[in-house]
Amino acid sequence: MSLDAVLTKLDSDLDTALERLMALLAIPSISTDPAYKADCAKAAEVLVADLASIGFDASARPTPGHPMVVAHGGPEDGPHLLFYGHYDVQPVDPLSLWTQPPFEPIIEDGPDGKIIRARGASDDKGQLMTFIEACRAWVAVNGALPCRITIFLEGEEESGSPSLVPFLKENKEELSCDLALICDTGLFDAETPAVTTMLRGLLGQEITITGPDRDLHSGGYGGPAANPIRVLARVIASLHDETGRVTVPGFYDGVPELSQEMRDQWQGLGFDPEAFLGAVGLSEPAGERGRSVLEMIWSRPTCEVNGISGGYEGDGFKTVLPSKASAKISFRLVGTQDPIAIRESFQEMVREMLPRDCEVSFHDHGASPASVMATDNPAFEQARQALSDEWPKEAAFIGAGGSIPVAGYFKTVLDMDSMLIGFGKDDDLIHSPNEKYDLTSFHRGMRSWARVLSAVTGKE
Amino acid sequence: MSLDAVLTKLDSDLDTALERLMALLAIPSISTDPAYKADCAKAAEVLVADLASIGFDASARPTPGHPMVVAHGGPEDGPHLLFYGHYDVQPVDPLSLWTQPPFEPIIEDGPDGKIIRARGASDDKGQLMTFIEACRAWVAVNGALPCRITIFLEGEEESGSPSLVPFLKENKEELSCDLALICDTGLFDAETPAVTTMLRGLLGQEITITGPDRDLHSGGYGGPAANPIRVLARVIASLHDETGRVTVPGFYDGVPELSQEMRDQWQGLGFDPEAFLGAVGLSEPAGERGRSVLEMIWSRPTCEVNGISGGYEGDGFKTVLPSKASAKISFRLVGTQDPIAIRESFQEMVREMLPRDCEVSFHDHGASPASVMATDNPAFEQARQALSDEWPKEAAFIGAGGSIPVAGYFKTVLDMDSMLIGFGKDDDLIHSPNEKYDLTSFHRGMRSWARVLSAVTGKE
Numbered sequence: 036m037s038l039d040a041v042l043t044k045l046d047s048d049l050d051t052a053l054e055r056l057m058a059l060l061a062i063p064s065i066s067t068d069p070a071y072k073a074d075c076a077k078a079a080e081v082l083v084a085d086l087a088s089i090g091f092d093a094s095a096r097p098t099p100g101h102p103m104v105v106a107h108g109g110p111e112d113g114p115h116l117l118f119y120g121h122y123d124v125q126p127v128d129p130l131s132l133w134t135q136p137p138f139e140p141i142i143e144d145g146p147d148g149k150i151i152r153a154r155g156a157s158d159d160k161g162q163l164m165t166f167i168e169a170c171r172a173w174v175a176v177n178g179a180l181p182c183r184i185t186i187f188l189e190g191e192e193e194s195g196s197p198s199l200v201p202f203l204k205e206n207k208e209e210l211s212c213d214l215a216l217i218c219d220t221g222l223f224d225a226e227t228p229a230v231t232t233m234l235r236g237l238l239g240q241e242i243t244i245t246g247p248d249r250d251l252h253s254g255g256y257g258g259p260a261a262n263p264i265r266v267l268a269r270v271i272a273s274l275h276d277e278t279g280r281v282t283v284p285g286f287y288d289g290v291p292e293l294s295q296e297m298r299d300q301w302q303g304l305g306f307d308p309e310a311f312l313g314a315v316g317l318s319e320p321a322g323e324r325g326r327s328v329l330e331m332i333w334s335r336p337t338c339e340v341n342g343i344s345g346g347y348e349g350d351g352f353k354t355v356l357p358s359k360a361s362a363k364i365s366f367r368l369v370g371t372q373d374p375i376a377i378r379e380s381f382q383e384m385v386r387e388m389l390p391r392d393c394e395v396s397f398h399d400h401g402a403s404p405a406s407v408m409a410t411d412n413p414a415f416e417q418a419r420q421a422l423s424d425e426w427p428k429e430a431a432f433i434g435a436g437g438s439i440p441v442a443g444y445f446k447t448v449l450d451m452d453s454m455l456i457g458f459g460k461d462d463d464l465i466h467s468p469n470e471k472y473d474l475t476s477f478h479r480g481m482r483s484w485a486r487v488l489s490a491v492t493g494k495e
Numbered sequence: 496m497s498l499d500a501v502l503t504k505l506d507s508d509l510d511t512a513l514e515r516l517m518a519l520l521a522i523p524s525i526s527t528d529p530a531y532k533a534d535c536a537k538a539a540e541v542l543v544a545d546l547a548s549i550g551f552d553a554s555a556r557p558t559p560g561h562p563m564v565v566a567h568g569g570p571e572d573g574p575h576l577l578f579y580g581h582y583d584v585q586p587v588d589p590l591s592l593w594t595q596p597p598f599e600p601i602i603e604d605g606p607d608g609k610i611i612r613a614r615g616a617s618d619d620k621g622q623l624m625t626f627i628e629a630c631r632a633w634v635a636v637n638g639a640l641p642c643r644i645t646i647f648l649e650g651e652e653e654s655g656s657p658s659l660v661p662f663l664k665e666n667k668e669e670l671s672c673d674l675a676l677i678c679d680t681g682l683f684d685a686e687t688p689a690v691t692t693m694l695r696g697l698l699g700q701e702i703t704i705t706g707p708d709r710d711l712h713s714g715g716y717g718g719p720a721a722n723p724i725r726v727l728a729r730v731i732a733s734l735h736d737e738t739g740r741v742t743v744p745g746f747y748d749g750v751p752e753l754s755q756e757m758r759d760q761w762q763g764l765g766f767d768p769e770a771f772l773g774a775v776g777l778s779e780p781a782g783e784r785g786r787s788v789l790e791m792i793w794s795r796p797t798c799e800v801n802g803i804s805g806g807y808e809g810d811g812f813k814t815v816l817p818s819k820a821s822a823k824i825s826f827r828l829v830g831t832q833d834p835i836a837i838r839e840s841f842q843e844m845v846r847e848m849l850p851r852d853c854e855v856s857f858h859d860h861g862a863s864p865a866s867v868m869a870t871d872n873p874a875f876e877q878a879r880q881a882l883s884d885e886w887p888k889e890a891a892f893i894g895a896g897g898s899i900p901v902a903g904y905f906k907t908v909l910d911m912d913s914m915l916i917g918f919g920k921d922d923d924l925i926h927s928p929n930e931k932y933d934l935t936s937f938h939r940g941m942r943s944w945a946r947v948l949s950a951v952t953g954k955e
Contacts, residue, residue, distance in 0.1 A: 067811030126813055194811050235714065239812045248776030249592075252926040254695065254897025257799040257827055258782035258791030259772060264731070264800040264822075271728035312719060316708030317852045322718035331718030339717040340724040341815050346802035351527030351654050352699045352823055352860035353586055354897075355801050355926055362724075363812055367717055392777045400812035437714025437814075466712040466815055 037176060038489040044172040045481045052168045052481065053142070053151070053474075055085065059122070059160050060140040060153040066101055066123035067194035075101040075190045078122045082167075082188055089171045090179075091186065096206075098198035101190030105209070108170070109180030113492045114414075117185045117212040117451065119441055120163025120219060121192035124155035125466045132468035142474070147225060149474035158465035161472035162218040162457050163188060165480030173485060181492040185212055189441065192219075195239060195401035196440055203448040211449045214414055216487070217442055220435050220457035222476070223304060228422040228430040228483065230415060231455035232408040233333055236368035237438035238378055239400030242385060243361035244270070246393050250346075251356040261392045263360040264345045270385055271362060274338050279323040281338045281366070283381045289371035293334050301329050304431060314462065333434025337367040363400070367438065374402035403440030409452050414491045418454055421486035425479055456487065497636060498949040504632040505941045512628045512941065513602070513611070513934075515545065519582070519620050520600040520613040526561055526583035527654035535561040535650045538582045542627075542648055549631050550639075551646065556666075558658035561650030565669070568630070569640030573952045574874075577645045577672040577911065579901055580623025580679060581652035584615035585926045592928035602934070607685060609934035618925035621932035622678040622917050623648060625940030633945060641952040645672055649901065652679075655699060655861035656900060663908040671909045674874055676947070677902060680895050680917035682936070683764060688882035688890040688943065690875060691915035692868040693793060696828035697898035698838055699860030702730070702845060703821035706853050710806075711816040721852045723820040724805045730845055731822060734798050739783040741798045741826070743841045749831035753794050761789050764891060774922065793894025797827040823860070827898065834862035863900030869912055874951045878914055881946035885939055916947065 045052075064078040065071040079095040079102040086093035086106040093106035101123060127137040135141060140153030151161060166186075173180055187210060191198055203210060223229040246261040276282050293301075308328035312318060322331040331337070345360025347353035366381075368374055382397055389395055408415070410432060422430035435455070442453040458480035464470045489495055505512075524538040525531040539555040539562045546553035546566040553566035561583060587597040595601060600613030611621060626646075633640055647670060651658055663670060683689040706721040736742050753761075768788035772778060782791040791797070805820025807813035826841075828834055838859070845855055868875070870892060882890035895915070902913040918940035924930045949955055 067813065068809065126807070126809065128807070128809070193813075237714070237814070239814075241812070246777070249924070250927045251775060252897060253797075253799045253801055253825060254697070254827060254895070255792065255921070255925075256775065257797040257825075257896065258786075258795060259768070259780040259788045260775065260777055261781040262799055264803050265735070268728040268731035268800070268803075271725060272732035275725070308719070312852075315711060315716065315720065317706070317720055319850075319852055320719040321721040321850060321852065326718075328719045332715065335718060337713075337717040339713045339722055339816055340728070340806065341713055341813060342806035342808050342817070343724050343728075343820065344804050344808040346800065347586070347588070347823060348802050348804040349528065349586065349588070352701070352825070353527065353653075353801060353926070354697070354699075354825055356799055357802070360803065363807060365713060365717075365812075365814055367714060390779075390781060392772075392779055392781065435714070436717065437712060461715070464709070465715075466813065467710045 038485060038495050040176045041172045041485045042482050044176050045168065045485060048172065049478055052164070056151065056161060056164045056477070057140045059164065060155055061138055063138045064123050064190065065126050066191050068126060072101070075123055079104050079190055082122055085167065086186060089174055098202055100198045103190065103202055104186070104188035106186040109183040111183055113182030114214060115183040115185070115212040117187055117210060117215045118166050119187050119189070119215055119217045120166065121159045121189040122163065123190045123193050124158065124160070125193050127154050127468070129468065134469055145471065145473065147473060147475070150471040151474060151477065152469065152471045154470050156470050156472035157459045157463035158470065159192070159219050161477055162459065162480065165458060165477060166216070166218055166484045168481040169484035169488060172481070173488065181488050181494045185210065199441060200444055200448060203444055207449060211451060214412070215445045215451050215453040217439060217453050217455045218457050219439050220455045221459035221461065223431050223433055225460060226427040228426045229433045230419055230422070230430060231435045232410050232432045233434035234406040234439050234442055234455065235336070235436060236372065236374055236403045236405040236443065237440060238366040238368060238374040238402045240364050240378065240381060241361060241398035241400060242364060243359055243396045244389070244393055245359050247356070247358050250358050253354040253356040256356050260356055261390050262356055263393060264357060266389065266393050267345065267360040267362055270388055271340055273388065279321070281336065283338070283377060283384055285380050286336065286377055289373060290336055291370040293330060311461070332436035334369055336369050336372060338364065340364050367436065369405045372405065374404055378402055401440065403438060404443050406442040406446065406453070408454070412452055414454060417490040418456060418487045421490035422456065422483055425483045425486055456483065458483065498945060498955050500636045501632045501945045502942050504636050505628060505945060508632065509938055512624070516611065516621060516624045516937070517600045519624065520615055521598055523598045524583050524650065525586050526651050528586060532561070535583055539564050539650055542582055545627065546646060549634055558662055560658045563650065563662055564646070564648035566646040569643040571643055573642030574674060575643040575645070575672040577647055577670060577675045578626050579647050579649070579675055579677045580626065581619045581649040582623065583650045583653050584618065584620070585653050587614050587928070589928065594929055605931065605933065607933060607935070610931040611934060611937065612929065612931045614930050616930050616932035617919045617923035618930065619652065619679050621937055622919065622940065625918060625937060626676070626678055626944045628941040629944035629948065632941070633948065641948050641954045645670065659901060660904055660908060663904055667909060671911060674872070675905045675911050675913040677899060677913050677915045678917050679899050680915045681919035681921065683891050683893055685920060686887040688886045689893045690879055690882070690890060691895045692870050692892045693894035694866040694899050694902055694915070695796070695896060696832065696834055696863045696865040696903065697900060698826040698828060698834040698862045700824050700838065700841060701821060701858035701860060702824060703819055703856045704849070704853055705819050707816070707818050710818050713814040713816040716816050720816055721850050722816055723853060724817060726849060726853050727805065727820040727822055730848055731800055733848065739781070741796065743798070743837060743844055745840050746796065746837055749833060750796055751830040753790060771921070792896035794829055796829050796832060798824065800824050827896065829865045832865065834864055838862055861900065863898060864903050866902040866906065866913070868914070872912055874914060877950040878916060878947045881950035882916065882943055885943045885946055916943070918943065
């Protein structure tokens with residue numbers, strides 16, 4: 036066994052690793068849009084073939100939605116680790132803002148060195164390949180993986196993971212390991228790696244308000260006829276009070292105050308809120324009054340509107356009073372907030388605001404609680420040390436604003452803790468046009484996983 | 496001269512008149528969408544050719560937008576009348592709700608007899624053809640028109656009439672007549688014709704709010720980053736108070752109270768607000784508290800949202816915090832409300848509501864004041880009597896909720912009064928899928944114009 040030889044192998048094989056990533060990035064596996072169903076299946080098949088080539092017993096397992104990739108490998112001794120990533124990606128609209136086609140990946144010069152530009156480069160194809168490349172190098176150098184490893188890749192992470200919990204329940208025995216490794220998070224900054232120990236949950240709700248039973252002329256009916264856009268605007272406007280707090284009754288049940296210890300640790304990170312907001316054209320925090328920006332993102336719940344539509348949206352003007360208006364609304368959850376209770380409370384609040392002539396329908400898009408990791412598991416400190424060995428600065432335990440519901444489900448369904456380690460950067464433009472992944476993230480990411488596997492198995 | 500012979504001619508030529516209308520309806524002259532520019536030009540050319548065939552000196556006159564059709568005919572004696580209609584039509588979305596293609600007109604059985612189904616059947620191609628058919632029959636029977644007539648057909652009425660005022664100004668002498676006849680309004684009910692004497696004005700404003708300079712991940716930025724959809728919703732929700740009044744400062748300057756005489760006359764019409772709202776799936780008036788439905792539509796100003804969009808609007812869910820959100824907002828104006836002053840006040844109100852990190856841009860879509868006709872011109876009473884002779888019930892002077900800005904411009908630019916007579920019905924679905932025009936409206940409409948021409952020229 037030789038960690039150094041594995042690291043050397045990763046360095047020397049970087050170009051072929053990049054070729055494999057580029058091939059995966061070229062597949063438009065947009066899970067939320069049914070038009071890309073075959074592409075999602077293709078991405079799964081490519082990964083199955085790649086894992087089989089490393090020696091994994093790999094298969095694409097059907098679900099009512101997109102397939103799950105499951106692969107088993109490694110010797111029976113040592114811990115049994117489960118690695119999770121997702122091969123599906125976000126939609127690419129607005130396509131006009133991309134500097135190149137989103138599924139024709141290229142390597143470019145970025146402000147901090149080379150970058151890989153494509154949808155999914157960072158979220159999550161580039162990230163998941165860091166682990167697979169570490170496994171490949173380990174097998175190439177040492178003839179076998181350092182321990183028993185199950186790789187589990189989902190294809191519905193960007194569309195609410197509808198098949199995930201049923202799949203975990205149906206395959207509980209096969210997927211229950213000693214610890215899960217999840218690669219879908221970021222570095223703290225370009226030099227500081229991180230183990231994410233707090234993740235917000237996510238509750239998604241699409242609401243559609245119907246007023247008149249047809250589109251009307253706003254001259255002939257404007258005034259007496261209920262306008263569903265106006266009703267929807269009133270609903271949205273009422274979701275926050277003047278201090279930025281969410282007004283859904285019971286919303287803050289289960290929201291813990293940050294401990295002074297964690298608050299001190301976060302303050303020591305040197306986070307610059309002005310630079311963070313300035314990077315996206317903003318100058319002042321818009322959220323809850325009296326909370327720091329890091330708190331707002333890592334440890335406070337939110338309610339945001341992700342999309343809205345109704346009436347005439349084309350060029351020019353149409354004096355229509357529309358029959359329907361709809362919005363996609365999401366809640367980020369922390370602590371022990373109960374997504375089901377909040378969904379019910381939200382729906383009741385909306386119903387109570389409706390005029391008698393309006394109806395509302397709700398469409399659910401996921402409901403996952405927050406995850407707070409048990410960092411007293413020694414693997415967390417071992418991994419933190421391994422990361423610190425690879426990167427210029429010492430690794431930190433941090434929170435994350437995005438939701439990675441799978442960590443919660445691993446705990447509730449499989450009774451398995453998760454260790455979240457990722458190499459994304461804040462400027463990766465995930466979910467936006469022109470997504471990218473730094474070549475440094477990819478390269479040091481593989482090396483980081485080799486070090487983490489060594490640290491938690493004791494095989495140096 | 497013989498009015499009776501003209502009416503008989505209109506009856507016997509009904510089928511060929513319908514064929515001419517169907518050909519015009521088959522042209523998709525959607526003025527607001529640049530994709531249909533050639534179709535608008537074609538509709539104008541078809542009308543020019545038809546008017547020339549009746550003996551008019553007709554031409555399609557270019558503008559920066561769609562052409563104006565101008566045609567002169569008739570002897571020099573008697574009043575010089577100008578007839579106005581528009582050959583452009585509304586967009587057809589959502590296309591999926593049409594029971595047949597909107598530009599493949601057909602004649603069907605409706606609840607009250609035959610109907611002509613197509614986009615523009617009622618608004619305004621069917622209506623404008625009632626006048627042209629009356630002219631055709633008059634010429635066929637009497638060898639000439641009963642007086643000097645200028646026909647003026649616009650192609651931008653459904654897109655804010657951007658070329659109208661410049662065109663009126665440039666051709667002021669040619670277009671200034673003794674009285675304008677406008678056919679773009681409705682019957683009071685199926686049996687009661689009407690002369691519309693009050694028209695609401697229209698101010699259209701498209702507003703776009705920008706927050707962050709790019710689309711963001713709502714997990715990574717939700718909380719501290721300003722969300723333009725939420726800001727827009729707050730703006731829209733603040734445009735009305737709890738009693739349904741518009742909150743834009745100064746909005747009610749120039750809004751007159753309805754006279755007791757007019758109020759009594761309207762109450763005598765037997766209008767049934769429950770049936771009016773019930774026909775579109777509504778049960779209670781949503782507008783200003785303490786106002787009747789007829790007041791809300793005919794004599795009170797409104798603010799409505801005609802369209803809204805922002806963020807992810809496709810299938811599924813995307814956890815995006817969007818950079819931009821926009822809405823199309825319109826104000827219906829009455830009395831002497833000043834559209835320019837209201838536009839400025841509205842824009843200032845919106846700017847004052849914005850957080851520091853958001854910007855707003857405005858796009859203007861028309862700004863026309865209300866029109867209140869001088870009904871002491873004897874032609875109004877002559878026309879009212881002529882209409883009463885044609886229809887089962889006596890004609891009424893009424894208001895109209897929709898805006899017909901041209902009437903205001905005829906007054907302000909050409910110093911010409913307008914008499915608004917039309918034959919549309921409330922269930923014509925104008926601006927909606929499945930627009931139709933009753934065959935009775937078309938047939939009695941032509942006969943009505945023949946009678947009105949006879950009454951105002953004294954040629955029986």
